[in-house]
Amino acid sequence: MASSMGRGSIRRSGGALFRGVMSGVGDRPGTFCDVPTTFADPTASTPSTPSARNRPSGPSDAPAAPPRRPARAVAGLAAAALLASPLLAGTAYAVPADGKQPKAPAPPAKMSAVGGARLGQPGVQVGQLAAGAPKLPGAAALTARSWIVSDAATGEVLAAKNPHWRLAPASTLKMLFADTVLPKFPKDEKRTVKPADLEGMGAGSSLVGIKENLSYSVHDLWLGVFLRSGNDAVHALSAMNGGTEATVAEMQKRAKELNATDTHVVTPDGYDAPGQVSSAYDLSLFARAGLKNADFREYCSTASAQFPGEPAKGGKRKTFGIQNTNRLLSGDYDIKPYPGIAGVKNGSTTNAGSTFTGVAERGGRKLLVTVMNPQKKEHNEAYREAARLLDWGFKAFGKVEPVGRLVGPKDEEDRAARGKRHSDGGNALDPQMARQSADDSSGVWTTVGIAGGGLVLAGLVALGVLRRRSRAGGE
Template identity: 70%
Template sequence: MRSSMGSGSIRRAGGALFRGVLSASRAKAGTFTDVPTTFRASTAPTDPTASAAPAAPGSAGRAVRNGFPLRTAAALAASGLLASPLLAGTAHADPKAPAPPTKMSQIGGDRLGTPGVQVAPGPGAPKLPGPDTLTARSWIVSDAESGKVLAAKNPHWRLAPASTLKMLFADTVLPKFPKNEKHTVRPADLAGMGVGSSLVGIKENLSYTVHDLWLGVFLRSGNDAVHTLSAMNGGTKATVTQMQQHAKDLNAHDTHVVTPDGYDAPGQVSSAYDLSLFARSGLQNPDFREYCSTASAQFPGDKGKDGKRGTFGIQNTNRLLSGDYDMKPYPGIAGVKNGSTTNAGSTFTGFAHRGDRKLLVTVMNPEKKEHNEAYREAAQLFDWGFAAADKVEPVGRLVGPRSEDDGMGAVGAKGKGKGSHESTQAALNGTGSAGGAWTAVGVASGVLALLAVVAFAVHRRRPLPELLRGRGPRK
């Protein structure tokens, strides 16, 4: 079955075609707009990579192209690494691994700026997996609707994001072009991609719909698709500037954007906290949800001898969604984005639902270097989060955009200047509990500030679908 945009069939679990999302009139208060769960197991033993940079001298990184490591098994055997305990995953502690900063951002709660694991278990709460199992430098588990952070480890540690940064790219650029708009790719559109970039296979002088290009971004993490969309958006420089501004608008202050595709670059950083903000914001957009939850699709190919264009299959490199030879899809998974580069290691942000519970998990750079390790650790955090959601106290929260958190926070209608900025920051630092919100401002700014923070606290508990009212699926 052809998609409505002419870009081939989008294959779904059980063969069902994606049917869009609930319209605003059908969205229920207190529930996230339904996202279909999509599975399709992969039989190809390929690494789920995103954009990758060449390994620096002396590093253990690897360049990747089209999902396949450039280093061959023969080279590994010759180097003696094939039998090393590190590669086998039997030893993952690196004495030279960097330690998290002693002071990090406290946006979302002061505990989120404290190094180490933060969790507040209540009676009957399941125990978090231990450090030998959860080896990521940074991770966070949060409720996708309320924004409550159930547990975290160094969530504001600024690290290389790899292709998970494409969530911010999509959140910034995706609303600008209709799905059926066509673009003929020029050579200049593909200029400037890093060596070893992951590609979906875009060809110069051929036309693609915007729908095709976004499938290339989300399924194959194609830097060629990112650069083509950036060219349509006024160029890479303009797109990076817009992404940085959008990160600021989302209160994602750990993020510094250098490249739109997440390719390693000096100074390019984000955090598990910010990546969760990007995912939560993007999931408000039905097109974003469609693309990030698509397991496999047909992508336009080159012209044949008869002048007609064929198609070829592409599969999502998110292995919790599509599966792999050594792991099954995660029950309830519906996105979001994975990545892998030399500097970042493996990174992953996922969204999954079980019953009425909808969780976000972000994992950055596991020390254990086993195949699909980031997905395995994310799956364990999902398991824990679904079991613990009603049995732990939140240790922080995912803040809303500046237009909501600042406008409804302690600044109030008249707040300006340094004092109001400090009040806003105090509100952003609140943990999301009613007592914490009142304490944050009770001694600060008098009756007006108190009333503003009451409104702010109520607003920030509003489920995500409330932000979607009046925004049906885009035609």
């Protein structure tokens, strides 16, 4: 019942309609402080409130409508809170006596060289530009600590900044969760959520509004994961998968299979945890792997849907609307959907700042971009910087020498290395070097019906009111 209802009620942005295959290859923005601020869509339906028994003890962004505050007041509170906030998972900062924000850490002098030697060097890396190619936007326009823009089909990296810097990922880590768990359960399989399923969520986790002792289809749960970044949905699916501990172990194994060597998984939902890190490079690998799966493409491109709520009189189940918090997909009061956007996932926590991975198509060209932790702390800044990178990438496409590539899964890279050794007359090559230099000949992305413009949902571009909800992390 719930599954068919959800599918029938789904709407997607025009650029996010995936009908094809990729072969071979709510988070809510604005969380920047110890009591994170969340900019919510005031026109969206509010999910039903989890029972008090299951609600995290810390502030939550899901159930209650917060008091409205002027945008200027919200920005001031967020900026003030930043002074006492750690900016990187696993790194402690003392607030100086003068009250000024501590200096942000520098990237490591040496990072992983998976995908190419230049990708392991700190700072911006961009290849030689041909005549007519636009210059990369400057540092004032691209403030993220780490970013990468690549050809989604071939894996060629057009430009990057510290792409292997190991940073807190926030809910973009849910892409790896989906890569690991999504293929295991059919859409129409149902789960009656037990109280134990919802235990262990971090205080202030982003929630879609799952209730214990009610039944949800796998399809519903994945909509909750992708649209509302629901940690409750992640935990319900993890329970189906043998529990969070088993799921974390499988995610780490999957990361290794994908050659994502920068990633260490501690929680399945991306909630801040000591030692939990990934990188812009690895997040791009997770997105590229996920986009091969039709169900993954469906969920990450869905702009809004109906979600099951409490049973009503007569036994019929109530529903409520949920909206994707990927603002390049659904839009916001101060940002429009990006033309040709087709997913993927966003995140925001205290330690991670804002993180975002997106994929878009324009003129038959498909680009993948990841942005981690913009230092310009403004509303929707991660999306703005991602859009600038996409704009540049589409204009520079075919006019810039790649600085590296997104490697394929380990088994594909090993096969390519063996093939290269054979073509070289049996001369032995180091497998790691071969993986970094082999052509990703199977990285072909074929899509049909991805529109070039965005079909904006009614009311989404006229949100008008900035809302604020407090939460300790986990988006």
